[in-house]
Amino acid sequence: MPMKVAKATFAMLTIIFLVAPLIAILPLAFTSSVILTYPIPSWSLRWFEELFFADAWRRAIFNSLIIGTGTTLLATALGTAASLGLRNRLLFFRGSMRTLFLLPMVVPAVVLGVGMQVLLAGFGLTNSYIGVIIAHTVVAVPFVVVSVTGALAGIDERVELAAQSLGASPATVFRRITLPLAMPGVLSGAVLAFATSLDEVVLTLFVAGPNQRTLARQMFSSIRENISPAIAAAAFLFIAGTVLIGLVVVVSRSIMAERR
Amino acid sequence: MAEFIRFDRITKFYGPLCVVENLDLGIGKGEFVSLLGPSGSGKTTLLMMLAGFEQPTAGEILLDGTSINAVPTYKRDMGVVFQSYALFPHMSVGDNIAFPLQMRGIGKAGIDERVKRALDMVQLSTLSDRRPSQLSGGQQQRVALARALVFEPRVVLMDEPLGALDKQLREQMQLDIRDLHRRLGLTIVFVTHDQSEALTMSDRVAVFNKGKIEQIGTPRQVYDEPATRFVAEFIGETNLVEGVVETVQGAEATVRLPSGAQIVSAVSGSIASGQSVFLSIRPERVDLSETRSEGRNVLETEVTDSVYQGDHLRVQLHNATHPLIAKLGRRSREFPPGTKVFAAFSAGDCRVIAP
Structure with a gap:
């Protein structure tokens, strides 16, 4: 019995540790004050209005959506292709190859950012949407690879062999069997890619121009300039969005489980 | 076809x-x-x-x-x-x-x-x-x-x-x-x-x-x-007994076992006299009796164990040089360990196999 209590307490503390910063910032999204501090004088939605009507914030949200969508499409396509390639048993150094694909996860973002800026400058892609999308894709691909590789590993190879023997060409096997079975993994990979792009600040600082300010980047600079509660409102949007994304992942996982 | x-x-x-x-x-x-x-x-x-x-x-x-x-x-x-x-x-x-x-x-x-x-x-x-x-x-x-x-x-x-x-x-x-x-x-x-x-x-x-x-x-x-x-060992159960071919006549050979007993057996493949071979004897083709039967191969054996397995009776035997297993029908009488019996089987029920 004491063990049970200890476990529950520990779990509680861990959860508090993880969400305390969120709990600290969220109420401030609804403050009527012009500075980001407690106590809250009265409740108001003025900072959400600011977010949606002030030019800088509106543009930032718009940019985040463009760049997030572009990153999601590109990273999902590349990551899925990579995962399919990594299935090939005849591939040399398959283990090392997989590690290589996951490298952007562990390389410090600052290092990547510097390299990316130099590289993109060489192609004249700094200060462009394409440049930012490429940069974000580099850090988003590993999430897609991990997720899709997991889904592909769950497919019985014999199912694909059976489809071939029943008269399906390799392209048809991919379209009718492999892709549908891997789809939950592809979807959750796409969601993670979008979330990664939304959240990315460091690379954006290096490669984006003033026209590609994303929401995260805008929050970052507005903290430096003036600590306005608009940041809290933006954070609230982020969290709401993340919860939504989380729900999508959970639902797609349960669909996947149902199919098994 | x-x-x-x-x-x-x-x-x-x-x-x-x-x-x-x-x-x-x-x-x-x-x-x-x-x-x-x-x-x-x-x-x-x-x-x-x-x-x-x-x-x-x-x-x-x-x-x-x-x-x-x-x-x-x-x-x-x-x-x-x-x-x-x-x-x-x-x-x-x-x-x-x-x-x-x-x-x-x-x-x-x-x-x-x-x-x-x-x-x-x-x-x-x-x-x-x-x-x-x-x-x-x-x-x-x-x-x-x-x-x-x-x-x-x-x-x-x-x-x-x-x-x-x-x-x-x-x-x-x-x-x-x-x-x-x-x-x-x-x-x-x-x-x-x-x-x-x-x-x-x-x-x-x-x-x-x-x-x-x-x-x-x-x-x-x-x-x-x-x-x-x-093949003899993989398909079904069999008794494999070593022996030396004495004579070959058409589809039958006479094989002498180490115990001295002579066995007449069917032959498949080419076998020459003087060759060391195995005899494969299926356990369900072996009959046991206390009297020596004429016109068949007979080995003098002693029962070492006997197990009732529902649809058949499995009897483990031993003669001077090698063990032997017999599977008897459900209606067969019991053979308590120590009983001296004659194990009999026809020439067509055993097979000479080159090693």
Whole structure:
């Protein structure tokens, strides 16, 4: 019995540790004050209005959506292709190859950012949407690879062999069997890619121009300039969005489980 | 029977490992051939090469007289049934069975009609809308069978299809598949490591060992006339007794055992007098009595143990130089340990095998 209590307490503390910063910032999204501090004088939605009507914030949200969508499409396509390639048993150094694909996860973002800026400058892609999308894709691909590789590993190879023997060409096997079975993994990979792009600040600082300010980047600079509660409102949007994304992942996982 | 499938000097290496070695095998149209052998004997690899999942390192596979080495799997028109069923988990039972028909561009009405007939054939008509995961193992295997047969393939390949089922269901499915084979005139190549399954179902059994075929023949031939020691031991239970050939007369040889006893036995293959050989004596062909019977081979033995096993009585015997096992009918009397008995068997019930 004491063990049970200890476990529950520990779990509680861990959860508090993880969400305390969120709990600290969220109420401030609804403050009527012009500075980001407690106590809250009265409740108001003025900072959400600011977010949606002030030019800088509106543009930032718009940019985040463009760049997030572009990153999601590109990273999902590349990551899925990579995962399919990594299935090939005849591939040399398959283990090392997989590690290589996951490298952007562990390389410090600052290092990547510097390299990316130099590289993109060489192609004249700094200060462009394409440049930012490429940069974000580099850090988003590993999430897609991990997720899709997991889904592909769950497919019985014999199912694909059976489809071939029943008269399906390799392209048809991919379209009718492999892709549908891997789809939950592809979807959750796409969601993670979008979330990664939304959240990315460091690379954006290096490669984006003033026209590609994303929401995260805008929050970052507005903290430096003036600590306005608009940041809290933006954070609230982020969290709401993340919860939504989380729900999508959970639902797609349960669909996947149902199919098994 | 016209030859339909021919394996012509097939060799398969995995890296340095030779899994099939210079193998020749012909299979007739409408024939049910089992590839029987222990795991690693090359039987599944041979089936995978026939299906086109693997390429032979050397040699040629002919179907109806033409080489299919270069034909990809999806154009070979062969239905494959796997031990793991390999149903499409994201499709309903009906869609699983419709899949090969869709691949062949058959119209919707034709597909519906043929799917319905296939489901009737395996007695699953009511489960068309279920997902494979909602079916039992036996039902899933029936779906896999229907899916492999619905497009009327030229050959049906089965890789241990009943291995995952429990004993009772397995025996039922054996009879069902045998029945389908007869009714539809299918050509079936069936891989199994279960000798009783191979004997039950096949027209012919090919016994595999270490990448080679040790013997191919009807179930009766491989059981009653084993060509090698491996076949005698792998199929059914047998007593192997060492001896030396004294004389050979036509299809019979006289063999002297180390104990001095002379045994007259049927011979398969070429045996010369003076050669050291094994005698294979099936336990169920041995009779026990306390009096010496005339005109048959007789060994003087003593009972060491006797076990009642429901459908038969298993008696362990020992004579001066070697043990012997006898399986007696259910109605046989008991033989308590220590009883001195004569073990008798006819010349046709034992077999000389070259070592």
